[in-house]
Amino acid sequence: MEQTRAGQSSERLGFLTDAVLAIAMTLLVIEIPRPEGSYFDLGPDTSGTQAASHLWQFLVHEAGAFYSYVLAFFVLWIVWRQHHTVLDRLSYVPSLMMVLHFPLLLLAGFLPFATAIMGHHPGNPLATLLFGVVVFLLMLCRSGVQSAAARSGALSDDTPAQRLERTACWVVTGYWGLTMPIAWLTPWVQVLWFFSGAVGHAFARLALSREVPRRRPTRGNGC
Template sequence: MTDDQGRIRPGHTPERVGFFTDAVFAIAMTLLVIEIPRPEGDEAFSVGDGVSKAAAARHLWDFFIAQTGSFVAYLLAFFMLWTAWRQHHRLFDRLDRLSPGLVGWHFPLLLLIGFLPYPTTVYGHHTDNPAAALLFVLSFGGLLIARSGVQSQALRDNLLRTPADAAEVRTGARASWIVAGYWLASVLLCWWTPWVIVAWVLTPVIGFALARGDRRRDTSIGSG
C-alpha cells in the first residue's frame, strides 16, 4: 500500500513481515523435537549394575521403537512446515509492498504455525487415537488455508512486481487451495488411524503434481 506520493506506507514493507514470519517458522520447526520423549532416568539404559552392553542397547532400541509415532509426526510436520516456508519465501521475493489484507492473513498463519508443535506432540504420542489425528489435521488444514489466503490476497491486491510473477503465484495458489481441501478431506479418515497418515504423506506429491500440471497448461495456452 502506498500514499498519495507513491511511497510505501509504514507497516506495509515486505521485509519486516518476512523476517518475522521466518522467525516464527524457525522457532516452530525447532520446538517440534522438544516433546519427543528421551531415555532419561532409567538405569536399564546404562551399562553397569548388572546391565550388560547388549542389554542396555536392546533396552534403548526398544525405547526408540516405542517412539516411532513421535518421530514420524515430527518428520511429517517439519517437512510440511518447510514446504510452506519455501512457498512463503518465494512469494515475498516477488512482492514490492504489502496490503492490509495480506498483513491480516498473517495473523492466522503465524498463530497456527506457532501452535503446530502442540498437536504434533499429541498425535505423535497417541497415533491410534482419532481425536489426536483430528486435532492435527484441523490445525494443519487451517495453516494451509491461511497460506493459500496469503497467496490469493497478493494476487487480488496486485502486489506482484511483474506479470510473470503473478502468473507463477496464480499457479501456486490454485494448487495450494486444492491441497488444503485435500488435507481437510482426510478428516473422514481420522477414525481409521494410523492409516490416515498415508493420505498426509501423499500431500506434497499431490501439490507438486498439481503445480506442474498447471504450469504445463499455462505454457500450452501461452504458446497457443
C-alpha cells in the same frame, strides 16, 4: 494501488515470520520424548547388548513421535518456502495479507503442541484430528496470503507458472481438508497427509502438460 503504511513493510513481516517458523521447527524436536533413567545405561547386571536392546525398544515405541516430527517439519518448511517466495516479489504488503498473518503465525506456533499430542498418542483419533485441523487451517491461511498478494496487485510479477503454483496450493489445501474425516477412522491418514506435496506437484505437472499443447500452435503461427 494501496500505499505502504507504517508497520506493513515486507522486511519486518519476513523477519517476524522467519522467527516464528524457526522457533516452531525447533520446538518440534524438543517435544520428542528422551530415554531417561538407568534402564538404558550399562551396569553390573546390564550388558551393552541389553542396553542397546532397551534403547531400540524405546525408539520403536516412539516411532509415532518421530514420524509426526518429520511430517510437521515438512509442513512448516513448505509454508516458509512459499512465504519467502511471495515476500521476495512484493512491492508492498496488502492489508488483508497482513491480517492473515495473525492466524498463520498463531497456528504455526501451536503446531508443535498438536504434533506432540499426536506423536505421544498416535492411535487416538482426536489427537490425529487435532493435528489435521491445525495443519488444514495453516494451509488455508498460507493459500489466502498468496491469493491476497496476487489480487491486490502487490506482486512485482505474476507469471502463468506462479498462478499455477497458487492453484496447486489451494488443491493441496482442499486435499488435506478432504482427508481429515479419515483421521477419525484410522491414524494411517498420516500417510496420505505426507503425500500432500506430491499431490500438488502432480496437479501442477498435469496442468502444465495441458497448457503446453495450447501454446504450440501459437508459436508456430508466430514463426
